[in-house]
Amino acid sequence: MPGASPIDNAIRRLNAALDGLEGAVDQRRDANRRVVELESELQRIGLDRSRLAQTVDASEARSDRLEEANKEVSHRLVNAMETIRTVLDRQEG
DSSP states (O other), X not given: OTTOOHHHHHHHHHHHHHHHHHXXXXXXXXXXXXXXXXXXXXXXXXXXXXXXXXXXXXXXXHHHHHHHHHHHHHHHHHHHHHHHHHHHHXXXX
């Protein structure tokens, strides 16, 4: 404004600066809120990962037990078949 007083100019600049500051504060507040949300999500992911790791560990342990049981059953079946062959051979011979 050509006829504005220095005080009016200063007030306009001050208002513009305050508007800019408000915008910066709003952006910062939004950024902080997003950070909090991301930290929360990261914590949930960490808990999920921990639970999944426990489930995998338990599954691996169960798999190991089943594998051992399978080997034992296989060994017993082989022994039983050998015993049956021996009995059959004795009866034939």
